[in-house]
Amino acid sequence: MTEKKEDLRIARTKESIKKAFKELVCELPYEKVTVKAIADRAGINRNTFYLHYETTDDVLKEIQSRHISEYIEKVKDLTYTEDYPKLVRSFFEYNEAQDDFFKKVTCDSRFDYIREGMQKKVSAHTHQQTKTLHDKSTYIQNIVRAYSTSVLTLYRQWVSDGRKIPMEEMIELATTLLENGMKGFRNRQ
Incomplete structure (x- = not known):
């Protein structure tokens, strides 16, 4: 049961990262979309971003x-x-x-x-x-x-x-x- 909750949390975190990324790409030139901006928009810290992705290109x-x-x-x-x-x-x-x-x-x-x-x-x-x-x-x-x-x-x-x-x-x-x-x-x- 704990593993399912963790998997759900990971999925939700990745979805919030992708959502924030997509919003920022629509608002800014791509080169201005930073990990910090994505993390801020997604309501996570940068370390959480790096648990799932190495770069914005990976998203x-x-x-x-x-x-x-x-x-x-x-x-x-x-x-x-x-x-x-x-x-x-x-x-x-x-x-x-x-x-x-x-x-x-x-x-x-x-x-x-x-x-x-x-x-x-x-x-x-x-x-x-x-x-x-x-x-x-x-x-x-x-x-x-x-x-x-x-x-x-x-x-x-x-x-x-x-x-x-x-x-x-x-x-x-x-x-x-x-x-x-x-x-x-x-x-x-």
Whole structure:
């Protein structure tokens, strides 16, 4: 029974650290989010923070790991070659369903180094599902994976522009461009 209480306390402490971290990231430039600020906001001391995390980046990585798992679960049966429209839709829908913190990390270039790790893990999973790539050279596989991340660029531009295009229309436009390029866009007109 005591162990369960301790586990619950640890879970609550980690949740309060993550909550404080997310709030601060939404309020401040990332480089100004300090362990002291997180501890103060979470109502703990710095030593308690260091019992669970070594750095603020470790908090971010843990939060991102949860998102990676959730997103991979969402797209687990989809492939690049057969399901690209579904992958584009899943990407937009997943991103739009997340909190402001997640959207900031997705769209703010200062988080590219963290997000790239997330993209690589998701891409590796989808790549495994895409059997038609397995007999291609590593270089071709790398180019296909790099191209598949173009959806992020389109999403970020859409967000940067204030989401002026309705999401359904944006998903269709992104799918057209990514599947058929400019020729597909011209034909869509």
